[in-house]
Amino acid sequence: MAAADVAAQPLYRGEPLPVGSKGRLSSGWWGMITVIGTEASLFAYLLFSYFYVGAQTVTRWPPNGPPDLTLAIAGSVLLMLGSVTMWWGEKGVRAGKNGQLLFGLGASVLLAVGFVVLEGIEWSRKTFTFMSNAYGSLYFTITGFHLLHVIVGALMLTMLFVWTLLGYFGVRRHSTVSIAVMYWHFVTIVWVAVFLTFYIAPRTT
């Protein structure tokens, strides 16, 4: 088989190929999709547990009535804004505007810190604990799991901030940014599911 034949394989005509970790061609991008798949399952099983225990219970559910919405809505707004600023920042690096990326990363981390603080206040105001009853165990476990994801995500964004300052990313190579940002959007989407489950669903019945 001559060299020309190899190049003449169907669908590949010997054009130059990108080298290394290039956007959606990088293994990491696909790896993150599988991570999100398995993490989404984890939250699905968590919420299943909540609905299962709620459906089987013979007493009032939630035991103290639906939780107050004020702080949760404020937190939701912060997280969603954080996704928007991150989307805008990533759009920047795609166009080679590293300043815009830095600004987006910084804003998203600050918004995440705001969410963590609001969640902390909400936790401290609860009249029940992790040990009070099954609802308390579920509430603190599920919101706690999400909180952990926010903290890990914020840590990832902080590292991206450092790496951007070191000049690692730009128009040619920024797959690390895209991968972490995908995770960040996932954390926001999970919050929507958690919020609907704990705060809205009890109000619909």
Add this chain to the structure above:
Amino acid sequence: MAAVLSGNDALRVPVIARPADDTSIEPRLDRIWETRKGLLGALSSVDHKTIGKRYLVTAFVFLLIGGLEAALMRAQLARPNQTLLSPEQYNQLFTMHGVTMIFLYALPVLSGFSNFLWPLMLGSRDMAFPRLNALSYWLFLFAGIFLYVSFPIGRAPDAGWFNYVPYSSLAYNPGINIDVYALGMVLLGLSTTVGSTNFVVTLIRTRAPGMSINRVPILVWGTLTASVGNLFAVPAVSLAFLMLWMDRRFGSHFFDVSGGGQPLLWQHLFWMFGHPWVYAIVLPAMGIVSDGLPTFCRRPLVGYTAVALATVTTMVLGFGVWVHHMFATGLPPISLSFFSAASFIIVIPSAVAVFAWIATMWTGRPQFTTPFLFFAGFVIVFVIGGVSGFMTAAVPVDTQLTDTYFVVAHLHYVLIGINVLPVAGGIHYWFPKFTGRLMNEKLGKWSFWIMFIGFNVGFFPMHIAGLLGMPRRIYTYPSGLGWDTVNMVITLGAYLFAFGVLLFAINVWRSLRHGERAGPNPWDAPSLEWATASPPPAYNFAVIPTVASRYPLWEDRLTGHEGRSSTGEGMLLDNGRETIGTSALDAVPDVILRMPGDSFAPLLLSLALAISFVGMLIHSWWLFGIAIACSTVAAIAWLWPEAKLGQTMDIARGSR
């Protein structure tokens, strides 16, 4: 040969080479890919072949440990009223036997095959994430040790491998036994998850050019399906065990009725994971048979597409049958009907595969080698195990048989039949690829017949014991119930089976030293792993193969395909560790992937994670904190963007 900056990107046209014409290529690739000698090399290696062999050996050690546990139990049950084991010891033995076989042997041994074989079958130089591959092995090893840590002091997990609450709740099981099981399973879940991620991305991204999705070996379909299943299923069991641990040690009420929890939540979460897991530990093994049979029947697999689709269908349906483990728990009839029907339907894809194997043998020219015997024996045992599964899918039958030896018979027919027999056949088949030597045929045939006869003598009578009403998990029984003879036969058969496994182990041991040396393709097999040397060089292929059909090495003899595969000439990619990335369906080259070299990060990260679990087990929160901090640092160091990997703007300089 360095990448050039062209416009906005670092681009390169892969050089096409013929290693036969240029003797400098292979030594150069060797220098790039070889792991350094000595202990440091061994601890940092990310070579998928090394990792695959480690998985195989470690899983086999666990198989022997689980087998010894079974041998003790069978000695206790051989006759009525025996006192060899105390009830407490018996509980720990049957629990650890199940845990060991199901979690520490059955999936890891298949991961061993797939880790070693995938890149060779797919025509690549390594898995998509070599370091993650090493991480998944180390985590598996540490989780296995963790699960056995309390065994020597007589405090091993003792509530059965499915660990139902409230038996496993603090009130009825106050020791450390269940905590070891709970935390060990979460740690093992991490290993399974990162391993699954690696398989999925490896399939999607690193197949040789031309290896479109309808040309990959069935083993690849099996492991892919198992991996996708695990990604969705493993979180259920990790979560259940975490909740149980919190119920036991932190006063939560997930499974505790007095606090408003639900004991049945445990069973739901466990079996939502458990049933897909059953398919995860059999589908890759069925893939071994689907790829091995054609070689020994001298013809392509009958119904490749049907078998591939049946593999996927089995897993999809496998997510909808978990309640058949819970038929006796008093769920509403409508739910039982649905899950019973789903359990019947799942027979269809299994039967598709069985008929494909039979047709392959029927229309081929079978060579009665040892691997063929194991594969053919598997088909028989699988049919028996399938029929007993079909029986217990019927709610009224299951109500009668639940928790009897009939179920024990069924699950051993399924797990030994569909996992151990194909694995033994697969070891014989790929042993030359693993080691460069063939296994002894004569000893191999003896070990097959002894295993096959011993297995059936040992496990078929369990059906009868179950129908006679013998419950599972009893440590002894009085005489006069009609169970005496059947139990003696079971024990003798089980020991005969164990003797067969011993012969197999002796054969492996001897063949490592004295086996006949094998060339690249001693069986005249059709797939890509046989195109390279036995054992393969560190870089697998001197040039990336180009694939034009399902059976690249049989193209001379088969008709009905266009184009020719090429292994003698192709992309060289010798600019550091590189392999080709191709598109997900058609395998068209679209990127040159840069691969990481050997690294200590996987070992250190898994060690830190394992120590954090020890901290949780003994409630040492400073140890836990330090270990988590170390894990975080190790993870950041691991993920630090590198020019060498083409992750930063310095890509052009880094790829020089």
